[in-house]
Amino acid sequence: MQAPPEHPSESYPEIRDSVRKLCAGFPGEYWRALDQERAYPTAFVNALSEAGFLAALIPEDFGGSGLRLGAAAAILEEIQLAGCNGGACHAQMYIMGTVLRHGSEGQKQRYLPAIADGSLRLQAFGVTEPTSGSDTTSIQTFARLAGEHYVVNGQKVWTSRAEHSDLMLLLARTTPKDQVEKRTAGLSVFLIDMRDALGNGLTIKPLPAMVNHATTEVFFDDLRIPKDALIGDEGRGFRYILSGMNAERILIAAECIGDARWFIEKATRYATEREVFGRPIGKNQGIQFPIARAYAATQAAALMVSRAAALYESHADCGAESNMAKLLASDASWQAADMCMQTHGGFGLAVEYDVERKFRETRLYQVAPISTNLILSYLGEHVLGLPRSY
Numbered sequence: 001m002q003a004p005p006e007h008p009s010e011s012y013p014e015i016r017d018s019v020r021k022l023c024a025g026f027p028g029e030y031w032r033a034l035d036q037e038r039a040y041p042t043a044f045v046n047a048l049s050e051a052g053f054l055a056a057l058i059p060e061d062f063g064g065s066g067l068r069l070g071a072a073a074a075i076l077e078e079i080q081l082a083g084c085n086g087g088a089c090h091a092q093m094y095i096m097g098t099v100l101r102h103g104s105e106g107q108k109q110r111y112l113p114a115i116a117d118g119s120l121r122l123q124a125f126g127v128t129e130p131t132s133g134s135d136t137t138s139i140q141t142f143a144r145l146a147g148e149h150y151v152v153n154g155q156k157v158w159t160s161r162a163e164h165s166d167l168m169l170l171l172a173r174t175t176p177k178d179q180v181e182k183r184t185a186g187l188s189v190f191l192i193d194m195r196d197a198l199g200n201g202l203t204i205k206p207l208p209a210m211v212n213h214a215t216t217e218v219f220f221d222d223l224r225i226p227k228d229a230l231i232g233d234e235g236r237g238f239r240y241i242l243s244g245m246n247a248e249r250i251l252i253a254a255e256c257i258g259d260a261r262w263f264i265e266k267a268t269r270y271a272t273e274r275e276v277f278g279r280p281i282g283k284n285q286g287i288q289f290p291i292a293r294a295y296a297a298t299q300a301a302a303l304m305v306s307r308a309a310a311l312y313e314s315h316a317d318c319g320a321e322s323n324m325a326k327l328l329a330s331d332a333s334w335q336a337a338d339m340c341m342q343t344h345g346g347f348g349l350a351v352e353y354d355v356e357r358k359f360r361e362t363r364l365y366q367v368a369p370i371s372t373n374l375i376l377s378y379l380g381e382h383v384l385g386l387p388r389s390y
Ligand SMILES: Cc1cc2nc3c(=O)[nH]c(=O)nc-3n(C[C@H](O)[C@H](O)[C@H](O)COP(=O)(O)OP(=O)(O)OC[C@H]3O[C@@H](n4cnc5c(N)ncnc54)[C@H](O)[C@@H]3O)c2cc1C
Pocket: 124, 125, 126, 127, 128, 132, 133, 134, 135, 157, 158, 159, 160, 161, 209, 211, 213, 215, 364, 367, 368, 369, 370, 371, 372, 373, 374, 377, 389, 390
């Protein structure tokens, strides 16, 4: 008889084991202290870089480990399962994909090896703007070609990790929206060296938020960037950004699975140990069943994440699966978060239990990098053929 397929959580056991060992050095106290000070987890990010985990997806030719997407997903899942927060640096893994797929040979040689060895950080991605929000093609930031330079003006919001990155991948308009045939045309992608740009037309302002995510507002005021900062062809940037989104969705979904597992483990332990009315609270089905339900939802979502990753790896169309993976996994992690909070009663709100921190952190995935409604709208329109809603 053929053995049943291995469960997604059992894939890449050696990688998972190494990530677990690394994360053991960064326990709850570490994250709580950072959370209180709204500080960046530099030591954690350095440790991940030195171990090569953030270079997982960079091909070996450019100094990375050339691993498959499923391996990168396993790394992020384990980080979250250990109670750590990959949001501090996950983008270093995948933003470079735009350079890898659409950059010139010169750009790849110049940037990828340095990103792979961690000496260059590319983990800022400037897409969202205050006035356009989810309507990406309506962004206002404009890059005008002037001789050997582009001159950039505009503003981004929620640009995470900009203060902890050397480079930023920027999406800007290069042709006004009312002068293009399709609204997705006339957008371009640039790789900006923020070390040169800061104070010379680029300003970064921290944006305090519910989660410690090092997120910022970024202002461009006649910022001159060299012409060769353009990635690929001018005007095709929206397509380039879209091509990286499936990978991003799958990796974020894997983080959600890690979070969900953390909540389930934490709740199971507490429900077994905590005694009220002379017996463990886990004996009450009102406590036990929500844990079981969260577990079932997480296992189902993990299968979709694994399916999406497998399709991605085989270069098959995976738009629907990647979006469903992100939807189901973020729903599972939020369900598990709520369950874990309730299982802990008042102690769920006590900072020292880490439940409230993870609860806040996993709530983010309902909104970013894409909000749940926009995924539902994608499925409605592109998968089910329902009328376009916007
Ligand atoms: C902590 C954090 C970090 C982030 N990091 C980054 C980053 O690094 N880079 C970056 O570019 N962005 C980043 N973002 C931005 C994030 O991608 C956006 O917040 C998200 O895409 C939603 O956009 P919005 O906030 O403008 O909401 P809006 O677009 O204003 O939407 C508000 C609400 O309306 C709903 N809605 C809007 N239009 C429709 C519709 N047609 N049908 C149904 N519902 C609709 C949305 O689903 C949402 O619930 C980050 C956000 C946060 C909070």
